[in-house]
Amino acid sequence: MPSPQQARAQASAITSGKTVPEAEAAPTSQLRELFDGPHLSPGQRRIAQYLIENIAEAAFLSITELADRVGVSQPSVTRFAAAVGFSGYPALREKLQTIALRTLAGGPGADEDRANELQAAVDAEIANLENLRRDLADPGRIIDIGRALSASMPLTVLGLRISASLAEYFAYAARRIHPDVRLVTRGGSVAYDALLQSREAGGTWVLAFSMPRHAQETLAAVRVARHAGLRVALVTDLALGPVADEADATFATGTGSRLVFDSYAAPGVLCAALLQAMTDADPERTQARLEEYEQIADQHQFFLRD
Template sequence: MTEAVGADGPGASARLHQLFEGRRLTPTQRRIAHFLVRQAAAVPFLSSMELARMTGVSQPSVTRFAIALGFDGYAGLRAHVRDIAPVATPTDGPPHNPYQQAVQTEIDNLRQLASLLADPAPVEHAGRLLAASRPLPVLGLRASAAPARGFAYFTEKVHPDVRLLDEGGSLLVDRIDAARHAGASALLCFALPRHPREVLDALAHARATGLTVVTIADGTFAPVAAHSDLLLPAAVGTGLVFDTVGAPTLLGQVLLEAMCDALPDAQARLEEFDARAAARQLFVD
């Protein structure tokens, strides 16, 4: 059964995540769900037409989404959000331009992440699982390759054997098998939209081999939830042509911090790296 950060924690974001958890949502429905989580305080003031326009979907899609969640219609969903969300007062000021709005969305996503991290136990648990895995495979394909690569780069400085899996294809399962046969006990996956089908297949295979799958995803309603043992959600921004991933990237660094706390020789490894870097004059500062 998948665990999720904040699933039982306080706050509107956590309760909305709980509403979506375990449901198979379409891509359009996931887009609406992302908006509700990020802008819960504003939703009680929006009509179904306004919500549809702000999320780039049709008005009937909003109604079908509400019904899929068990409400009679959008009015019931809006009332539910009003009950759990903090009261917000609409502003009469000039609207943000699209660039400012994208930045504001990332700020809101980070605030939501801070709320979910009020209970640090899931991240600390994930840190211990990953720290104990020798080797540690880190999976991220397509849009998720960059955050996975960044995480692996820093983790290599404190963990003795990190194996980055950032290319798909027929060799991916072979590399997962090789890590498992070498002694790996856990796998970390970055799963951000759009979600490649082969990521789902790879995670299903990893769990079948006995690996514990920890996933950083864009929400507990992401398609990878059913294939993860521990899911750590962080919303992405969808206001620009391509998604922005400030919150998932920061969550990766928070997870690495938890890993460092579980690695008794992390500080010694960092000092060794700094000594080697100084001897080789790697950096100018």
């Protein structure tokens, strides 16, 4: 009998193309796409991030109010509107209002107001998962990056500080289907050594995780990877910012921030989606490695028999 992982590898291959043609991208994803193209200054990035995080309210602010909220000048807002392709702030605001109205129309009902703090945290994670679901309506980018990660020999997985937990999960699972996965959870010279050795050994890609609070040493490690000739796929909560600017491919999805410590429901599902894409990229290798692992697990009784 195949293991659950083997069964899923056989039965749940990702199919390319828009599986839900009528699905519209999440509002935050629409905004990230809108702001992701141009090279924005640090002040302009602050404006973009404020709009992403506060779209329902920010879309209806005057230029003066928005400038005050972000802490920039009115001319800065005007230049930002031009930088992202609009004739001026009024044109940008009209676009923002269209997105905001869709958000409000599809937003949670009055029951959310009566939820306690723990329920509100779960509601927020459900919203993050709904947004991720919309983003995955066309899984083409996941498929492409999964193929690239699968082909990288070795594959390096980087996650520092709070991001180490996601990196460890991904690396643990990836080792079942990939022959050489190298996990880096320490920064500084340790990360530098690992990244340089990975490139010298023939590696082509690094999968990096950057969750709040975003660590300076993560940015430094990503820059080292790029300088060494490695390409970087990034899983994070922000499509805009210094780390995302350095990445070759960025997958941005929301994290739960309603409690004292963040939760990672959507990034966890995104990890599983990338792993699925890796299994699909080389199904014969996947099957062989899973079968070999199951034999070893049975021989050494790794797991309880439920």
